[in-house]
Amino acid sequence: MRPIGVFDSGVGGLTVVKELIRQLPNENIVYFGDTARVPYGIKSKETVIRFSIENILFLLKHDVKFICVACNTVSSFALPEIKHHFRVPIVGVITPGAREAVYATRNKRVGVIGTKGTIKSRAYENEIRQFDPAVKVTAIACPLFVPFVEEGWLGGEVVTSVVRYYLKPLKEAGVDTLILGCTHYPLLKSVIQEVMGKKVTLIDSAKQVAVEVQEILSNEGLLNKKGKARHEFFVSDNPEWFSNLARRFLGRPLRNVKKVTNV
Ligand code: DGL
Numbered sequence: 001m002r003p004i005g006v007f008d009s010g011v012g013g014l015t016v017v018k019e020l021i022r023q024l025p026n027e028n029i030v031y032f033g034d035t036a037r038v039p040y041g042i043k044s045k046e047t048v049i050r051f052s053i054e055n056i057l058f059l060l061k062h063d064v065k066f067i068c069v070a071c072n073t074v075s076s077f078a079l080p081e082i083k084h085h086f087r088v089p090i091v092g093v094i095t096p097g098a099r100e101a102v103y104a105t106r107n108k109r110v111g112v113i114g115t116k117g118t119i120k121s122r123a124y125e126n127e128i129r130q131f132d133p134a135v136k137v138t139a140i141a142c143p144l145f146v147p148f149v150e151e152g153w154l155g156g157e158v159v160t161s162v163v164r165y166y167l168k169p170l171k172e173a174g175v176d177t178l179i180l181g182c183t184h185y186p187l188l189k190s191v192i193q194e195v196m197g198k199k200v201t202l203i204d205s206a207k208q209v210a211v212e213v214q215e216i217l218s219n220e221g222l223l224n225k226k227g228k229a230r231h232e233f234f235v236s237d238n239p240e241w242f243s244n245l246a247r248r249f250l251g252r253p254l255r256n257v258k259k260v261t262n263v
């Protein structure tokens with residue numbers, strides 16, 4: 001059974017893995033987290049493309065049948081370029097999230113939050129425009145959210161006031177739909193929902209990409225319908241840090257995270 005390859009700049013892609021395991025329980029998965037070079041969100045486009053190509057070459061050594069880019073920054077910056085270099089199907093998180101947001105909005109005002117890189121690339125705006133040019137997009141970078149999540153600050157006074165500060169322009173713009181355009185943000189969902197109000201629909205790009213992977217595998221005849229799945233996790237540094245954080249992202253601890261040195 002050839003595995004699905006998944007990569008992210010670090011630990012955040014585990015929110016995508018969680019959804020993949022839930023929606024595709026029979027698929028083998030090989031995950032690579034580039035913990036030696038995280039964060040990608042503040043790096044240049046050229047650097048993100050170079051790192052991504054190296055990460056894909058690593059996954060290809062594991063004979064993956066499909067690659068899921070579980071990182072919004074990579075999907076925004078690098079996906080169109082890296083797709084040209086490989087024959088293996090590669091899917092990112094932007095298109096599925098954008099499509100779902102266009103479907104969900106009633107007032108055609110959509111918000112996007114993400115890393116500085118993702119917001120600067122305007123990838124979500126461009127994608128949303130393809131689906132419906134009438135939708136107005138307000139996009140805001142929230143660079144403090146990733147460290148909050150990694151430190152386990154998922155609520156409380158300080159986090160709530162920072163969330164309120166970042167999301168103010170989105171409230172003022174009257175968005176009725178908000179894309180959580182970063183792998184870490186689903187962990188801040190409850191405080192974001194509280195600040196935005198119950199009527200705003202939050203789009204979890206991790207959830208949507210798993211739906212898309214399922215569809216593509218099924219259409220290409222690559223879906224595994226039976227058998228016990230094997231999940232392997234590799235990082236470029238600090239496997240202990242990754243294993244500890246995995247509990248929060250995946251809902252269970254991870255043993256056997258392997259460090260690779262030659263990515
Ligand atoms: N995984 C990244 C993303 O989804 C966030 C972390 C980083 O900056 O590398 O954009």
